[in-house]
Amino acid sequence: MPRLSEIDGNETTQLCLFLKFATEKWHLESLQSGKLRMNNLKRFIDMEKNEGKKGMGDLLEVSNVINLLNFKLIDPDTDEVIFEGKSSRGVMTLNHCTPKPVFCLAMVDSKMLEVIEEDDKCYKCKVVFLDIQKRRFIEDFGNHVMVLPVSGFLERVIKAFDKHEYGYVYQPVLYDDFNVNHSNRLKSFEEENTDVFFWKDKSIEYQNEFRIVILNKDIEEPLVTEIGDLSDISFITTSEKLFMNELILSVNK
Secondary structure, rough: OOEHHHHHOOOOOEEEEEEEEEHHHHHHHHOOOOOOEEHHHHHHHHHHHHHHHOOOOOOOEEEEEEEEEEEEEEEEOOOEEEEEEEEEEEEEOOHHHHEEEEEEEEEHHHHEEEEEOOOEEEEEEEOOOHHHHHHHHEEEEEEEEEEHHHHHHHHHHHHHHHOOOOEEEEOOOEOOOOOOHHHHHHHHHHHHOHHHHHEEHHHHHHEEEEEEEEEOOOOOOOOEEEEEOOOOOEEEEEEEEEEEEEEEEEOOO
């Protein structure tokens, strides 16, 4: 059966659901009660640095990776070239961006929806998870998950963030092969546009991540913002149950 994204008129990827995974169920119950908890990007850099495993942690947050790099070491007082050479890889982290708060979720989008029935009004779809997603979501993020509608959740976040006068951006993560110097990625770091918060290496593309970043606030400790009770639009289950049972969605035409 075709995926929804393969059907004429649905080629643009549609976001359908958010999934928020956690090791401890109470973290999700707290979110469901309306407390949105955000950590800064440095926490995720330190997480991989300390644990040595890329997953929830990522050493390359807000980092520009350049391959086959020519470099010069210049004395700032005399402009004299002290040393020059070549490197197979260079990593430059935007340290002033690492204190920004971020909230991350996994997405269910139209590429993951297998159409099993349709009528004049809607498509009936089954959510299809990759084997690597079933395994790594639990390994990386935990065996509890909250399921949320995209529009309902974002509406409440936007209302709360506007009330607090947060400047913010949100979008799906931009996955790229960091072993290749692609111009779009390098240009966004050169210009320091907001895409720098969303580039991640293709090796973790299975995470299918969506993130929200606050731009006008730096934090050292977690930031908790009250966004209103979510129990009317969400449910909490175990990751194992989510992957074992069929999740069926109706998508309007």
